[in-house]
Amino acid sequence: MQIQKTDVVIIGAGPVGLFAVFELGLLNMNTHLIDNLDKIGGQCSELYPEKPIYDIPSRLKISAQELVDDLYNQCKAFNPTIHLKQQAEKLERNKNNEWIITTSTGEEIIAKCIVIAAGAGSFVPRKLPLKNIEKYENISVFYSVRDKKIFKNKNILIAGGGDSALDWAIELSNISNVSIVHRRKEFRAAPDSVKKILELEKNNKIKFYYGNIDSLSGQNGKLDKVTIIHENKKFDIESDYLLPFFGLKMELGPIANWNLKLKDNLIEVDTEKFETSIPSIFSIGDINWYPGKLKLILSGFHEAALMSRECFKYCYPDKKLVFRYTTSSKEIHKKLGV
């Protein structure tokens, strides 16, 4: 894979990471963004896209998704390279004293500074809290589907009642024997999918079971059956594969191993530069900690502005940083294309 080079790598494409692209761009720094999710926007887009936010300065009311869209529109003049669906995994220094960051899909990016805007951590699938579950994971239990061919003509049990569960149930019902297990027969998913599922069930293309997963049995990671519990009664469903879709949760993940000074899983920074205990690694937004920290979007914006000034010193050690307003700087206008 071709090695990519940039000034600053930002980990996390939430609202704060997006605004950091803009602030760094104003000071002539190029950026790459990395996010685990399949879209930008962090918590705003993943957890509450439709909910209104009332404390973004000057906006009486703005939906979380609208905020993300506007932040993207604002920063896109600076052409950030965005790497989605991959986790920032490894961080090392090369012999030129630059950072090399490696993602879970094997991409390598070289940068002068790292900005961790990782929010409450990466969004990862909620794993079933069962004994021995690890034995089955990635052999016959999958939290996401990479290669659907392996499911052909097999017994597939899908757990959950949201969009992912229903979408995969519909898709796989063409090639496999699909059953769904869910705690109730109401689904929180696109009305179209719900309609389709009920139709498939009526035509015996899909089986529906009430209940929760109690235990798994099988050998060498290959599943035989899944035991379901419903109203204190247990029963088995013969299954070759289990696909649990219980949404996403957030966890700090690999960043915890980067030797940064942490406080209760948050990254300690100073309040002048928002730099971590390791020089040229910065941290902004929900993931950082300093006395008085408020986990608000607007705090993250302020942090991004101050962090950018310090990054400038690492990226342009020989240049003087001049303070200019966006209203009056011709150079900024040119960059923004206004």
Place this chain on the structure above:
Amino acid sequence: MKGQIIVTDREGKVHELEAEEGYVLMEIIRDAGLPIEAACGGCAACATCHVYVDQEWITSLNLIEDDEESMLDQTFFLKKNSRLSCQIEYKNNLNGIKLTLAPE
């Protein structure tokens, strides 16, 4: 008027916490320093404030709304008396309510 809620933690230890109207149960539990993650800060978006409510109190509670119900869909160790404690506002009629923290 101040009242109290009675919370059993995951080790089985019982805590009597001072409670006041205007707060949700999650906030009372969290602010007393008990280990409840409440990652989303009370927006029915994380299910990390899951508690079991003592049977006798179930009928005194506000009903489960859509947001809570769909979050319960994604919650493990569910029981009949499972609730998300951020979706229950403390009212004086809940003085003495008994809750147990669900496993993490």
